[in-house]
Amino acid sequence: MSEQLNWDPELIQRYNRSGPRYTSYPTAVEFKVVENDQVEKDLLSQRNQDVPLSLYLHIPFCAHVCYYCGCNKIVTKDRSKSEPYLDLLKAEIDRKAELLQGHPIVEQMHWGGGTPTFLSDEQMTDLMDHLRKRFTFSTDDSADYSIEIDPREVRPNTLKLLREIGFNRTSFGVQDLNEKVQQAVNRIQPESMIRKVMTEARELGFRSINIDLIYGLPHQSQQTFAETLDVIIDMSPDRLSVFNYAHLPERFKPQRRIKEEDLPSPEEKLAILGNCITTLTKVGYHYVGMDHFAKPDDELSRAQGDKVLHRNFQGYTTHGDCDLIGFGVSSISQISDCYLQNSPDINVYEEAINSNHFPVVKIITTDKDDLIRRQVIMELLCHDQMIFSELDQAFSIDSRAYFTEELSQLSPMVEDALLEISNEGIHITEKGRLLVRNACMVFDTYLNANIIQSYSASADASSTTNRPRFSKAI
Template sequence: MSEFLFWDPLLIQRYNKAGPRYTSYPTAVEFKPAVSDADERSAFAQRDPAKPLSLYLHIPFCRHVCYYCGCNKIVTKDTSRSAPYLEILKQEILMKRALLQGDAPVEQLHLGGGTPTFLTDEQLTELMEFLRSQFRFSTAADADFSIEIDPRELRPNTLKLLRQLGFNRISFGVQDLEHKVQEAVNRIQPESMIRAVMLEARELGFRSINMDLIYGLPFQSLETFDRTLDAIVDMSPDRLSVFNYAHLPERFKPQRRINAEDLPDAGEKLAILGHCINKLSEANYHYVGMDHFAKPDDELARAQASGKLHRNFQGYTTHGNCDLIGFGISSISQIGDWYLQNQTTMDGYEEALGLDQLPVMKQLHTSADDRLRRAVISGLLCHLGVDFAVLDQQFGIDSRAALAASLTELEPMVKDELVEISASGIRITERGRLLSRNVCMAFDTYLQQHEQNRFSRAI
């Protein structure tokens, strides 16, 4: 694929409808209530013991509430709440470790939240030592151990400690560097703070640094966001995630503190995105897909170029060959053909573990059709295409016939030269790259069952 991104505002407006981000297929809204932990135990028992592991730990605590946020979090300044949570978390880790046969390596670890750096340096050290006592962590050069940080929640030695504990990648939210915007969303962090974190992280040798930006926030304009982009490009993070702010105050209570009248209108918001794409392309960032940019020498870009990029609940990843094991409230595991989500409230999580049960709340066992469509959606999002012959061999079917209704649904996008369908496969064109999410929606047999306001708009 080229580094050129076709930008046509009228075309994007025409196709810009709400839909999933496809960190899984079927998506989490399809998960069904779990009546017990029996199916999760069965998933562990049937797991290939040689398959490597990706671990996700959810640390839900935040000292401050960011008004745009829709994450599962507990806002508190009471740091004493983390100690009992960590004890319960260790109980879950022990239970699941006992169900894992063999000694498969951990190739990927991610601490997310919430704010993992809400934990004290001592708690972070103890947690990592505990994990290493239970699992064999890979020493391969491409092992990926990452953590989300909040620049406002770093003690003087926190970054140094994280590096010593084995973390080699960090990610943090910037969102916008304009003080007026930061004030409106209750996330004030001066540019000098961000630059200091970047400088220290570089000096400590973190091999990949990701920043999150959000467009569509209150008081943003093309002019103000351009200033933010200038500063970010100058800081030169390895990866950038540029998210569309979806204003859904009926679903996310903190967003009710954002005045809808202060948000940029649709035209301005689209102009911000278009300018952002052009500016990052000029700065030699490769568009990976779905709002994600990476330097050409970053692992994500290299994996995409070599056909080895994957997508799961971690987003784009270079370790899609792993079983994903989630720990903590709301975390999701993907074990073989099973998706399993933990309890989303502290009470439910504690109650299950108090009864010596796995804290599963929802689950889904994928069907053969689900797995076919998951492969198609993953191929489109990661590599802009899929081959029918590969699908035929992988699933033992006539994939073109099985996907006939979806291919028919794509006909308007074919006419608009966004997609090409040939005897050999499906390809998203250069013209259609920014609308890959829309292409995937044609293969989602569940989507018509849901109200559009369950999802954010594609752009």
């Protein structure tokens, strides 16, 4: 795959519409309310025993509120609040594990949040011990056990402990190193702190280290973000996630503390991203897609080159063949061809566990059309192409006839040289890689149905208030 990205600000601005990030298809906004937990019990007990597992644990606690954050979290200085939650989490783990048949192997695990390292070293050790009593973890070199880390929440022994209990990949939330920007978003962490945790993680042998950055934050400029990027490149993370800040204060209360007049203009924000992409590719990082960069020898880059990269709720992954089982408030599972989500409300979650039920509140079961479209979207996102013959063989269809209307709708992108359509399939060009979500949205029947519905709805407030909102592509 080419390392070149064709940067055309005018074209990008023209196509920069809101849309899903497609960590699933159908997306989470399409999940339907479920009345009871029997469907999840059936899915767990009847799943294919030979399919490996990926586990996700949501730890919602944060000691500090970051004003840009839209995650499901509980902000508290009281560390004792985590203990009752861990009891609930372990009860959920027990009940789900009991339903699994055979001895499925866990090939991937991720702890997210919130701030997982809000937990004490003793709590993290106990939680991992509990998981190992219920599941068999793969010892293969390809096994992927990762955790999100706030550098401010790293105690002297934390990283060493995480390696000892089995984590081999980590992600540090940095966002920006400029002090004025950090103050504006209430996340103060000096460069020396980031360097310290990065150095220690390397010395401890973490296989892959990711750093998260955000562009579009208050007081950022091309110059300040370039300075941050130079320092981060010098630290040499294996992966970089460079996310677009979506300012939605009506949805996320902490964002109301960010002054809109302090945000970079749309033109400046776009230039920040353009400079970032140019700089990272120039120094050798491979653009994986959807804000993600990796060194050429990283597993993500190799998987993309071998055409085995996948995408799910954990982002780009090399373990897309696993059933994903989520634990904790708001977590999402993917079992076979069904998606399920736990309640995002901690009180509802607690009540369900204490009542000996699963805390599932939403579900969607995919049909054949969903699966066909999911493969198209994931192939475009992961490999910048979709091959007609592969789709025909997988689903016994004539994909060119099946998608006659969609292929026609892609004509503007063809005319703008963002993609090519041949007898072989659809190929995203260098010019179109940053806008691949636009191509994916053409194949999203749910999104297009919502758009049609919004056009036909009355213009009063009730017709728009509950409509799902997405961040812009760039």
